[in-house]
Each structure stands twice: as C-alpha cells, then as structure tokens.
Amino acid sequence: MSSSDATPGLRERKKRETHRLLAATAIRLIDERGLDQVTVDDIAAEAGVSTRTFFNYFASKEDSVLIPHADREQHNRQVLERFDAQPAELGSFPAMLAAIRPVLAEIDENPQEWLARLRIVMADPGLALRALTLDQESNAPLVAAIARRSGTDPATDVFPTLVLSLVSSTLDATFRLWSAMDGARTSAGLFDEAAALAISLTDPA
Template identity: 40%
Template sequence: MEEDAGRPGLRERKKMRTRQAIATAALRLFAERGYEETTIADIAAAADVSPRTFFSYFPSKEDVIFAEIDDRLAEVAERLRRTPGESPMETIRRSIVAVLEAIAAEHRDYGPVQVALILERPALRARALQRMTDAQDAIEALLRELCPGISEIDAVAAAGIAVGGMQAVVAHCRREGYDPLSMRTALDRAVDLVEHGLVSVDALSRPSP
C-alpha cells in the first residue's frame, strides 16, 4: 500500500515517535529528579534507547528541552506554502491553527517544567531567545515567499507579531498549568489577536494566483 501524499513514511513516523519519547522522558525526569541531577544516560534509559541514539537526535541535554519548539517551527515552515485561490492571511491562519492543535496536546503534565527551566536558567533563556530570533527570521523569509509584494517592514513586523504573540501565550498557559481545553481556548484568542494585528497589511489579504 502506498503512503498518503504529504504524510510522513513509516521510517519518519518511527523517528518522530522516538524523538518525542526522548523529550517526554527528559521532562519527566527533570520534574522528578531535577535538571542537574538527570544525566543523558538516565534519559536514554527512561526512553528505552541507547545514549548513542539520544545523541543522534539531540546534541546535548539542553537541546532536548527545545525539541517541541524546533519541531513545531519545522511544521510551520512546511505548512506555510502558497495555495492557489487562498490569501496569505488564510494560509497563515490555517497553518497556525493546525500547529496549535499539536501544541495544546503535547506535554500536558510537563509543560510547566519546560517553561520553569527556561525561565530559571540563564543558559536556557539565552538559547530560547536565540531560537525566538531565528524563528522570526524564518517566518519573515516564509512570508516573503508566500507574499512577494509584502514590504520589508511589514514582513518584519508581521513575523514579530505572530511569533512573539503565540510564544507568550503558550508560555503563560504552561506556566499557569492550563488544561488542554483552556489552553486551546487561549490559543484561539491569541490567533484572533494576531490576525487582527495583521489585517492592515494589504499584501497578506490578496489571494494567491
């Protein structure tokens, strides 16, 4: 039987499951034992993989904390492609909503641990800031591809509004321990606010040819 178009193959799905299992095991151990007390060997054992396998997915213990962020940004990049007859704004909303579905469902028990670690540790805060800057640059580039007529300032501002707004709401919901339904409601509201901030950019409302 052939794989569905656009759907990852069996090998890719297995790799995604292993990556997610490692990340979830790491956050659980950080919550139970503490960040410094948890070793890469501990994480690998909890995820039922070898330390060598751990390093094939993550360069360091710090990087595992950002697994979900990196995965979701990659998903946004994949989804932000031009669709004939659809305006860039419609593409952006559809893409963000699909990604937020995954965010609301992930790390229900350990989301607050992830946020707390980033806020408490200067090295992780620095990495988070760099990732956010990289995300804004990536989204800006995607917006330019999606909407060739967009001005430089509009692309920069739109990327900042989208990335900054959604990141702030996700972090707040996890820090405060929102349940999945409450988090989804909050994220829906955030999408509305982001969209409201972007509707003044005419280039985003023109349908793609």
Template identity: 40%
Template sequence: MAPADETRTTAGQPGLRERKKRETRVALSRAAIRLCVLHGWDAVTVDRIAAEANVSVRTFRNYFAGKAEAIAASHLERMHEVADDLLERPAGEPLWDSLFHAVLGRFAPSDGSEPQNERWREGVRLMLAEPALAGEIVKANAAAQQELARAVALRTGTDLERDVYPHLVAAVVAAGSGVAVERSLRPEASAPLGAVLAEVFEQLAAGLPVP
C-alpha cells in the same frame, strides 16, 4: 551523487533520509521535554533521553550538544511547521487569519496531543525557568523567526532581504505566541491556550488598539 530519496526529491521536498533525520531530531527533543517536565531538570541525563527515544547516546550527540539544545529544538521545529502550514492556507484568506490558524494548529492541536493538566503545566513552568535553557531558547527563537519571515515573504510577495514587513510580522507572531503560552501556564489560568491565542491574534489583527 546521492539517490533522490536520500536527500531531496526532484520536486524539492525532503527525501527519505532527511525526513528520518528530522523525525529522530523531533523524537529526541520530545523525549527530553517529557522527561524534564515529569521528573525535573536535574534528574534527566542525556543517557536517559536517548533511552526514552530508543536511540544510542552517540546518536543523541550527533544531533544535540546537550539536553538544553534538545529541548529548544522543539520550538524551532514547531515554527517550521507553522511556516509550512501558513503557505498551505487558502490564497485568498486574510494574512492574520492564516497566521492564527497555522499557530493554533501547532500550539494547541485539537487532537488533545498537548497535555493541559496542572501537573504538566507546573513541570513546563519549572523547565522554562531553568537558566541553562535560556540561551538555547533565544537561539531557537531567532532561527524560528527567520523561518516564519521567509514564509510570510512568500505569502505576501514581499522581499525577505529588503523589506522589513515579513520580519516584523514574524517577530510579532513569536512575541504574541509567547505571551499566550506564558499566560496559559499560570497557576490561576482559567482559559486554555487556544482561547488565549484567539484573543492575542484578534488584537494583533486589529492593530493592537488601546483598550
């Protein structure tokens, strides 16, 4: 039997080994995004991503089949974090307020860790338009919605298997967040992502009334 710190702790939280694997996965994904945004899709190889993350190509292959999968992994990781944050919000807080704060904290962190300059936005637009990435984004989004639905079910006391509600909420949050990201990346965008997310969630919480 593996020691507790290598897999899961007795409290059910990820152990040291699992945390390190997750950290490596995240580092590789962020390196792939950073390089593709700054240098263009065709200029980035698996070897270059591995070097940027300070690991071997073999280590990269242990986690991802290619750079498209590595890039898409960041979306799944971010939604994992949104789900975790949702479950940590105050119990009496309205669900849509909790969802907004969880999404805002991961999509538009206040620490400035998400670049907002036009060069970065243009690079992200070009990267997301890459056909090779489309299929991986679809798969990552499906997995992300399932993870968020699980958190919504726990938060609301609904049944993940029988009730449509947690899955509907997760799908709406994913779609709304996607709309906010797309609008904030437009060349003519005047509002930062956080402001667009606030508008999106305000309308979702109100039931999308007709303007």
C-alpha cells in the same frame, strides 16, 4: 508494496518514536529534578537506550527539551504550506496566525508534557536563550513567505519581520498565560482570544 518499499517508512516511524520517547523522558526527569540534576546518561538509561543512541537524536540534554519534533524542517514546511494556502484577501498577520493555529491544537493533545516544557524553559535563562536561538533559525523562511505575500523586500522593508514579531508576541502571551493557569484552559482557546485581540489592535479601522 514490497518489503524494500515499506522499510524506509518503518525506519522513519521508529526514528520518530525514539525521538519522541527521549524528549518525553528528558522533560519528565528534568521537570522532577531540575536541569542541573539530570544527565544525558540518566535520560538514556530511563528511556532504555544507549547514550550513543541519545546523541544520534540530540546534541545535548537541553535540545531534548527544546526540539519536540523529529523533523523540525518538515514541521516548519507545514506551517509555510498552510500560510501559502490562506485566502489571498487575508492580510499577512491573520494569515500567519491561521497557519500557526494547528500547532496549538497539537500541543493540546499532550498538554502536561508541554506545560512541563514551559516550566523548564522559564526557570532557566540559558535554556530560554537557546529556545530563542532555535526560533530565530526558523524565522528566515517565514519572513520570506510574508514578504512574498505582501510584495515587500525583507532586506529593505520592516513589514515582514514586524509581522512575524507580532505573531511571536501573540504566541508568547498565550503560553505565559496558559502556563500561569496550569493548563486550566486549552492553549488553542487562549491563542484564539489573543489572536483576535492582536488583529483588532492592528486593524487600521
């Protein structure tokens, strides 16, 4: 492999590392001091980068809390790929739950940071609204994937949107309990319980 081949990969890795550093720093400072008591300059200085560098990665301090992945689109594509790979006989709701499950396992690799993120978001209505907006921006491809799997039209059939709403509710219940328990159990374990219960409640049998 030539140096020119390796350079893009190295550059992307460094970008991910810087994104990760800034997000972790923002969460730590804001969790300690409160959202209103931390500035972008504070985060950049603590991370050892310039304010300009911070804005190369995030539009605001709020986004540095809410966007944990350097490439949100790639992360969302991975969820879609896992969804499409689920057995054909599996219904859309359990298939999407299965596609989401690895996200919880990833969260459990760094639980304290994610618990801090949840505390910050739950304590600030404006931040919670921004989080909801970001989620909604990611919803359209997921709804479209559910529609393809179920043979429905999201423009005229409520089914795809309803399925995604059920998935979101399952995640919300998981995170609220996980936060209340301060991570005493894994988020993935709680999600498995919530998912099994949700599936049983929606099973026509």
